[in-house]
Amino acid sequence: MSHTPNRRLIAVVVLVPVLAALALWAFAWPAARTAPRDLPLGVAGPPAATAQVERQLERHEGAFELHRYADEAAAREAIQDRSVYGAVVVTPQGPELLTASAAGPAVAQLLQQAVTRQAAAEGTQVRTVDVVPAPQSDPRGAALSASVLPLALAGIAAGAVVTLLGLSGPRAVGALLGASALVGVTAAGIAHSWLGVLTGDWWTEAAVLGLSSLAVSGAVAGLAALMGPKGIGIAGGVVMLLGNPFSGAASAPQLLPEPAGAIGQWLPPGAGTTLLRSVSYFDGAAATGPALTLGWWAVLGLGAVLLGGALRARKRSGTAATDTRELTTVG
Template sequence: MPAAPNRRAVAVILLVPLIVTLSLWAFSWPAARIAPRDLPVGVAGAAPVADQLQSRFEQREGAFEIHRYADEAAARAAIEDRVVYGAVVVTGKGPQLLTASAASPVVAQLLTEAVKASAPAGTAIPVTDVVAAPGADPRGAALGASLLPLALAGVAAGALVTVMGLRGARAAVTLAGASALVGIAATAIAHSWLGVVTGDWWTEAGVIGLTVLAIASAVGGLAALVGPKGIGAGALLMVLLGNSFSGVTSAPQLLPEPVGLIGQWLPPGAGGSLLRSVAFFDGAAAGGAALTLAAWSAVGLAAVLAGACRRPEPGAPAAPSAARREPALSS
């Protein structure tokens, strides 16, 4: 048996378990370590009861980031602006809890359980969902599940542009056009059919399209600069790390550090956060995520354009050229 096929066989035998191990680590480890880490929570009301509530949160060192507010109205405004995930409000009838299941159903449930567990036995804690998740997706399962198809769509677009030999401006326009159509198609399904997002239709389509473009241009840009192997590197970055570190199914502040922060620097995590903002919070706290997606798109498209000046490697797909005309045969 030739040596080269033997080496390829050994490479496959070693590579497949390695990929599986990395996948299990990336997806299972953050999920198994979900817990609040500097989770923004509000406490509203006058001292000394509000001070006692704050001290109870602070007993769990590093778990919560406490924001103090004068009254319930200020706490509600902070929730609607995505400054905090929820707030405990001191009233004349006792404490009440304000949550936002649209921001994260997991956090809303966690806060409800934590506040009720710390209250004296037999004390009823009223819970008000200030920004509720849509009735079609109360647990956020559909929204979380939509992120992986978008990541795969972006990777597929970048890979197809490379495999089909498109380069330079033609490749960039193709990536932008495909991403825009994905945004329209995905919004038609998620908004018009399933009803799992409820914001402005075209804004949601733009966010989804921008998310796909950031992923697609990153994959296409890597492939344009380093060759077809850039497709694999881009896929691992966007799907293996970007999707599993996104925090869309829970919250970035529930993931182990620095996983939550890294996830928000990658397009899948930034896209998920931006989609929540425009779908449920009228665009509140959307600036950082929008800037992240725009930066990935700009750098990726610049790499695609720069790759057009690079000489193709031997065996790499070549751009289609005009067929040469054969000279006519004379009798």
């Protein structure tokens, strides 16, 4: 028994640096290795005219995934559909770069630097057109990326509170749904109505924000319902240490080192950010994938809450039945 305090002290001394190293790796590694990796980029114009542009872009080995379009109109449509982040259009007046800062100001800036630098080396000028611009109130996307952490914290807090209050089964599900709905309405009121960061349909944005919170809170409460209070730490740790830094909110998933970009889009913060961009700036284009990701996180989480509540109820009824039989035998 005398060794127990010492073991706990050693565990704390060892665990804290490990957690610090893990957090530093999760947040600093993607930031330090930001670069385009198979970034979808369009090239538009007659094949004979675009061949040189394609060769120049292919010199950036592995940086761009080229999509070919017949003309500028097709390239613009692809950008608005979120098929590509931008496009180089070859025109009689010279090359033109189409970007979409609403899809990620960092990506638009990267494309502009890459294309204009190459053109400057050849003595030509590139005209840049922002097809889907970011809102004037958030031109660098800083406010949108800053909203990822508060939404994740709100979801973790809701799941933890429901668990610690002892709510289970349908009551827990109702509490999580109600809390998420309020988070969505409140966040939309701040981001859209007050700050003007979001510019799409207000209720659609509120639904996305609420679903993002529900995906996290459902996962936290669901894992806790099956594993006990330690489930809060596990689910919360995954969301905070992987979901947030791997979300690509400040840049784009294709700018993060693999497999961070792919992992981030399968977790609620990344899927929620992508979906929010789609409904707010692109009229819902390419929203199906991230919406399904958030949906199955929410459904699985709430299902786990109901399953955990049913298992506990069965355990309590079994214990009560055993006690009754024992009392009957004694009587």
